[in-house]
Amino acid sequence: GAVVSQHPSWVICKSGTSVKIECRSLDFQATTMFWYRQFPKQSLMLMATSNEGSKATYEQGVEKDKFLINHASLTLSTLTVTSAHPEDSSFYICSASAGSQPQHFGDGTRLSIL
Amino acid sequence: SQQGEEDPQALSIQEGENATMNCSYKTSINNLQWYRQNSGRGLVHLILIRSNEREKHSGRLRVTLDTSKKSSSLLITASRAADTASYFCAPNSNSGYALNFGKGTSLLVTP
Numbered sequence: 001g002a003v004v005s006q007h008p009s010w011v012i013c014k015s016g017t018s019v020k021i022e023c024r025s026l027d028f029q030a031t032t033m034f035w036y037r038q039f040p041k042q043s044l045m046l047m048a049t050s051n052e053g054s055k056a057t058y059e060q061g062v063e064k065d066k067f068l069i070n071h072a073s074l075t076l077s078t079l080t081v082t083s084a085h086p087e088d089s090s091f092y093i094c095s096a097s098a099g100s101q102p103q104h105f106g107d108g109t110r111l112s113i114l
Numbered sequence: 115s116q117q118g119e120e121d122p123q124a125l126s127i128q129e130g131e132n133a134t135m136n137c138s139y140k141t142s143i144n145n146l147q148w149y150r151q152n153s154g155r156g157l158v159h160l161i162l163i164r165s166n167e168r169e170k171h172s173g174r175l176r177v178t179l180d181t182s183k184k185s186s187s188l189l190i191t192a193s194r195a196a197d198t199a200s201y202f203c204a205p206n207s208n209s210g211y212a213l214n215f216g217k218g219t220s221l222l223v224t225p
Contacts, residue, residue, distance in 0.1 A: 004156075006156070034212045034213075042217070043202070043215045043216055043217050043218060044157070044202075044215045046212045046214060049211075049212050091154070093156050093157070095156075095157070095213075102147055102159045102162055103147075103159070103212075103213055104159060105149075105156035105157040105158070105159075106156050107155055107156040108154070108155060108156045110154070
């Protein structure tokens with residue numbers, strides 16, 4: 001089945017650091033990738049939608065200068081949390097889809113900012 | 115896409131029992147998908163049921179869809195401890211667009 005790989009799975013860093021998270025579709029070409037954020041015991045909140053080669057569409061309330069998304073190819077999207085602060089600590093999950101196919105999710109990245 | 119609402123929010127059963135969780139949504143859909151999330155992991159796609167289908171099976175999973183009532187149910191038969199997870203439904207009106215998720219049903223299966 002379709003596999004989405006997310007890396008790293010866990011990152012701990014100091015406040016002010018920028019952190020890059022990668023999302024790769026390993027065995028299919030993803031026309032669209034999505035980034036979600038999840039707080040403990042909460043549901044997934046959509047942050048942004050990215051299509052290959054174009055700018056990401058951000059949900060209301062998500063700062064595009066804070067969460068930089070790049071979707072350079074049909075198999076790779078990256079989310080960079082710039083100048084991260086403790087309030088950015090969360091579980092970030094990406095998903096990828098090809099056309100009308102179901103979304104397939106990565107295993108998530110747990111980000112802890114000290 | 116719209117957000118589904120799962121019910122109950124929490125369900126605790128013993129191994130071997132069946133688990134039923136429900137999903138309601140508000141507007142017409144093309145399909146409805148169910149996902150599972152183990153603690154600290156991403157979501158795993160379980161099953162997709164199209165709007166013109168009423169029932170679908172996959173292993174121990176049985177999904178029904180009633181478009182007139184705008185509801186779906188997920189039945190897990192002969193549950194196992196490994197089924198312990200959160201389950202989310204995702205009503206999908208537009209293919210290729212982001213799925214939105216409710217709070218899910220947290221299922222605990224005890225040995």
